[in-house]
Amino acid sequence: MLTYDDGPDPGGTEQVLAALADHGATATFFALLSRARRHPQLLAEVVAAGHEIxxxxxxxxxxxxxxxTEVQRRTRDAxxxxxxxxxxxxxxFRPPYGKQTFGIWRAINRCGLVSVxxxxxxxxxxxxxxxxxxxxALKGGLPGTIVLAHDGFAGPDDGADDGPPPVFDRGELARLVLEAYGEQGLVGRSLADALIEGKQVRRPWFKH
Structure with missing residues (x-):
C-alpha cells in the first residue's frame, strides 16, 4: 500500500500523481492542513485523480x-x-514523525480516525x-505492506525544522518503485482500495 506524507506540495505532488496514473496505481495522501490551506487546488487534483486523503x-x-486533550481538539478541528x-x-490519520503515546492514540481515535x-x-x-x-521500498516485498513516501517536505511554515529538503525527482522515484513492484506482480494501492479485498491489521505503535 502506498502512502504519501507532507503534501500537497507544488513540484512534488504533480510528479507523483503523473507516475501513479501511468502505472494504474492509487495511493493514500496524508495531507498537512497547513499545506492544504495554501494549495487547495492541488489537493483537489489528488482527489479528482481517484486517490484517498x-x-x-x-x-x-x-x-x-x-x-x-490538545491533540484531540487540534485533530478534531483539522x-x-x-x-x-x-x-x-x-x-x-498519521502522526507527524510517527510519534504518539497511548494517550495521543486514544485522542486520535476519539476523533473518529484510525492512526496509521x-x-x-x-x-x-x-x-x-x-x-x-x-x-x-522493496525490502521484504510483502503484499499488503504499508510503504511510507513523501510528495512534499515539511518546512518551517509547517512547524518543522528538519533542514533543507533533499533534491531529487519524486516522480522518477515513484516510477522506479512502481516498475519494480510490477516486476514482482504487485500494484500500488491506497489503504481504502487495498481493504476492498484485504484485511486491516492492528498492532501497537507507540513512539515518543
Whole structure:
C-alpha cells in the first residue's frame, strides 16, 4: 500500500500523481492542513485523480509536545476543515514523525480516525541515492505492506525544522518503485482500495 506524507506540495505532488496514473496505481495522501490551506487546488487534483486523503495534522509539529486533550481538539478541528476542503469524510490519520503515546492514540481515535504507521520507508526524506530509496521500498516485498513516501517536505511554515529538503525527482522515484513492484506482480494501492479485498491489521505503535 502506498502512502504519501507532507503534501500537497507544488513540484512534488504533480510528479507523483503523473507516475501513479501511468502505472494504474492509487495511493493514500496524508495531507498537512497547513499545506492544504495554501494549495487547495492541488489537493483537489489528488482527489479528482481517484486517490484517498488522510490527515497528517494541523502542521508537522510532534504531537508528543501537546497534551492528549490538545491533540484531540487540534485533530478534531483539522479533520473537519480538511473534510470541508475535499468534500468527503476522512478515515485515516498519521502522526507527524510517527510519534504518539497511548494517550495521543486514544485522542486520535476519539476523533473518529484510525492512526496509521508503516512497514517500509522509501527514505525520500533523506539525501541518499535513488537506488537506495528503491531498495528500501522493496525490502521484504510483502503484499499488503504499508510503504511510507513523501510528495512534499515539511518546512518551517509547517512547524518543522528538519533542514533543507533533499533534491531529487519524486516522480522518477515513484516510477522506479512502481516498475519494480510490477516486476514482482504487485500494484500500488491506497489503504481504502487495498481493504476492498484485504484485511486491516492492528498492532501497537507507540513512539515518543
Amino acid at each position: 488522510g490527515l497528517h495534522g494541523v502542521d508537522h509539529r510532534r504531537l508528543t509536545g501537546f497534551t492528549p 479533520k473537519a476543515e480538511l473534510e470541508d476542503l475535499i468534500g468527503r469524510g476522512i478515515r485515516w 504507521s508503516w512497514g517500509r520507508d522509501m527514505l525520500d526524506w533523506q539525501d541518499v541515492p535513488q537506488t537506495q530509496r528503491v531498495a528500501a
